[in-house]
Amino acid sequence: MPIISISQLSKTYTSGFTALRGIDLAIEPGEIFALLGPNGAGKSTLINIVCGIVTPSSGTVLVDGHDIARDYRAARRTIGLVPQELTTDAFETVLNTVSFSRGLFGLRPDPGHIERILRALSLWDKRDSRLMTLSGGMKRRVLIAKALSHEPRVLFLDEPTAGVDVELRQDMWRLVRALRQQGVTVILTTHYIEEAEEMADRIGVIRRGEIILVEEKAALMRKLGRKQLTLHLQQPITAVPPELEDYGLALAGDGRELVYTYDTRAERTGITGLLTGLAASGIRFNDLHTEQSSLEDIFVGLVREDGARA
Amino acid sequence: MSSAMTMNWPAVRAIYRFEMGRFWRTAGQSILAPVISTTLYFVVFGAAIGSRVSAVDGVPYGLFIVPGLIMLSLLTQSISNASFGIYFPRFAGTIYEILSAPISPLEVVLGFVGAAASKSILIGLIILATSALFVPLRIDHPFWMIGFLLLTAVTFSLFGFVIGLWADGFEKLQLVPLLVVTPLTFLGGSFYAIGMLPPFWHAVSLLNPVVYLISGFRWAFFGKADVNIAISLGMTALCLVICLGLVTYIFRTGYRLKS
Ligand SMILES: Nc1ncnc2c1ncn2[C@@H]1O[C@H](COP(=O)(O)OP(=O)(O)O)[C@@H](O)[C@H]1O
Ligand SMILES: [Mg+2]
Numbered sequence: 243m244p245i246i247s248i249s250q251l252s253k254t255y256t257s258g259f260t261a262l263r264g265i266d267l268a269i270e271p272g273e274i275f276a277l278l279g280p281n282g283a284g285k286s287t288l289i290n291i292v293c294g295i296v297t298p299s300s301g302t303v304l305v306d307g308h309d310i311a312r313d314y315r316a317a318r319r320t321i322g323l324v325p326q327e328l329t330t331d332a333f334e335t336v337l338n339t340v341s342f343s344r345g346l347f348g349l350r351p352d353p354g355h356i357e358r359i360l361r362a363l364s365l366w367d368k369r370d371s372r373l374m375t376l377s378g379g380m381k382r383r384v385l386i387a388k389a390l391s392h393e394p395r396v397l398f399l400d401e402p403t404a405g406v407d408v409e410l411r412q413d414m415w416r417l418v419r420a421l422r423q424q425g426v427t428v429i430l431t432t433h434y435i436e437e438a439e440e441m442a443d444r445i446g447v448i449r450r451g452e453i454i455l456v457e458e459k460a461a462l463m464r465k466l467g468r469k470q471l472t473l474h475l476q477q478p479i480t481a482v483p484p485e486l487e488d489y490g491l492a493l494a495g496d497g498r499e500l501v502y503t504y505d506t507r508a509e510r511t512g513i514t515g516l517l518t519g520l521a522a523s524g525i526r527f528n529d530l531h532t533e534q535s536s537l538e539d540i541f542v543g544l545v546r547e548d549g550a551r552a
Numbered sequence: 553m554s555s556a557m558t559m560n561w562p563a564v565r566a567i568y569r570f571e572m573g574r575f576w577r578t579a580g581q582s583i584l585a586p587v588i589s590t591t592l593y594f595v596v597f598g599a600a601i602g603s604r605v606s607a608v609d610g611v612p613y614g615l616f617i618v619p620g621l622i623m624l625s626l627l628t629q630s631i632s633n634a635s636f637g638i639y640f641p642r643f644a645g646t647i648y649e650i651l652s653a654p655i656s657p658l659e660v661v662l663g664f665v666g667a668a669a670s671k672s673i674l675i676g677l678i679i680l681a682t683s684a685l686f687v688p689l690r691i692d693h694p695f696w697m698i699g700f701l702l703l704t705a706v707t708f709s710l711f712g713f714v715i716g717l718w719a720d721g722f723e724k725l726q727l728v729p730l731l732v733v734t735p736l737t738f739l740g741g742s743f744y745a746i747g748m749l750p751p752f753w754h755a756v757s758l759l760n761p762v763v764y765l766i767s768g769f770r771w772a773f774f775g776k777a778d779v780n781i782a783i784s785l786g787m788t789a790l791c792l793v794i795c796l797g798l799v800t801y802i803f804r805t806g807y808r809l810k811s
Contacts, residue, residue: 255811256811293651293652294651294652295648295651295652295810296810296811297810297811314654315560315654315656316654317654318652318653318654319654321652323648323652325645325648327645329644329645329646329648330646331644331646332644333574333577334570334573338570338573341566342566342569342570343649343653344566345562345563345565345566345569346562346563346566346567346649346650346653346655347562347563347653347654348560348561348562348563348654349562350562388649
């Protein structure tokens with residue numbers, strides 16, 4: 243059973259703007275899921291509905307089998323949320339605010355657990371500091387500590403590394419991996435592709451309120467990736483023969499390499515034609531290899547596609 | 553809704569303690585302010601004016617104004633504490649945590665309103681204690697005195713909670729207390745018995761709900777009232793029910809809390 247199942251979820255804000263259109267999504271227990279999409283795609287809206295901050299216009303969400311509306315207590319107890327915005331109570335101390343969060347979720351105080359979290363996030367030395375005296379990065383750590391204070395089984399990280407320094411980013415990923423080891427499901431949103439690529443087991447791409455694809459990271463790369471075929475020539479050439487112009491070949495390696503970029507999704511990759519053409523032009527090669535483009539390139543492709551259609 | 557049957561008491565306690573934290577953090581100020589203002593009222597009304605008014609309904613004027621003074625603070629403090637308590641997290645964005653926690657609307661109200669009411673009751677008791685320094689206190693019906701104190705604090709904390717939800721700016725937060733509550737309290741017989749007014753203004757005063765609160769509260773002190781004690785109690789209870797209804801409606805609709 244999925245830990246989160248979302249079906250036909252739509253949201254139209256009172257302004258009349260439709261932020262989500264019929265979202266269907268299932269998150270499996272224990273996975274790290276990245277929701278990838280440009281700004282304004284509806285990532286935060288989706289997360290906020292699951293967490294109870296925004297009311298859906300239609301559709302259902304089950305968290306561990308509990309309906310978020312009818313059985314909101316059980317649903318919410320399962321979830322920890324680190325919101326996109328840095329919002330903290332200026333006058334509270336770190337220790338108090340984190341203990342407060344645990345209380346809100348109906349749990350008895352557990353100083354040992356809170357101490358472990360604060361230590362894991364390098365906040366223990368700051369436990370008596372007021373939040374207003376902390377830097378942005380430290381506040382982000384506090385928000386993570388608050389989200390973990392009630393031992394959630396699902397953690398939402400909404401744009402966790404926006405405006406965050408390298409050290410915190412690394413700490414955060416270490417933490418996310420440790421949480422996965424404990425069986426915690428992590429759902430993060432990002433428009434940084436490296437983040438999705440580095441962290442996620444599965445990636446969902448959201449665009450203008452619609453999930454346009456959900457894939458295992460590896461499968462996504464295979465399925466969507468543009469590939470490059472590099473041919474190592476026996477004899478260097480100075481120019482691409484005119485009869486091969488249509489293939490958009492690039493000359494590299496001092497004329498010793500021909501690079502052909504093709505789309506694995508296309509019905510015809512054009513490879514056969516290219517090889518035949520090369521033979522006809524008398525160009526011989528002694529080696530070849532293909533290269534998968536990074537997820538970043540895939541995403542740039544998606545965004546470009548988005549712009550083209552708009 | 554099976555899960556709604558078990559109350560999330562740790563959450564109520566967490567909100568309550570969090571809200572009370574602000575009061576204790578500024579304890580000096582929280583306690584000193586009512587002591588100073590009460591002293592000023594006694595100097596101005598009790599000594600300067602009271603020496604000429606002598607007695608109302610057989611109660612020396614300095615003593616007569618004690619219930620009104622307490623009510624005045626009780627109303628304004630309840631409203632400002634509760635409205636600020638819920639408005640601030642909305643304004644700062646920290647409300648996300650309350651909205652995403654397994655808490656029922658009732659528990660949220662208990663935490664916020666309970667804390668706001670506790671603070672204003674504390675202040676009411678501080679004023680009472682300060683008054684004892686100036687006049688020989690007399691409380692005929694202590695049980696009813698506490699009853700009215702509680703009822704009023706809770707009712708107006710609920711009202712403040714509604715204002716804190718409705719307000720979309722700090723100005724609006726001040727607007728209702730300033731334009732409605734303070735005038736109603738001053739005109740509600742805090743410093744005089746409405747029976748002292750000409751018949752027309754007496755009749756108009758009876759439209760003011762605060763009159764019933766003050767009258768009932770004063771009866772608990774001196775056994776004398778502007779209006780029948782049962783009517784006072786009924787009106788106070790009615791105010792409570794109206795505020796409860798408003799809060800319930802707000803949570804049903806998610807008004808101003810969720811988009
Ligand atoms: N409260 C709101 N009222 C009206 N429109 C909103 C509201 N919140 C978000 N939106 C709009 O919904 C769209 C999706 O926003 P959001 O979910 O925050 O996107 P993302 O997190 O992917 O950047 C945006 O166009 C945003 O302007
Ligand atoms: Mg967002």
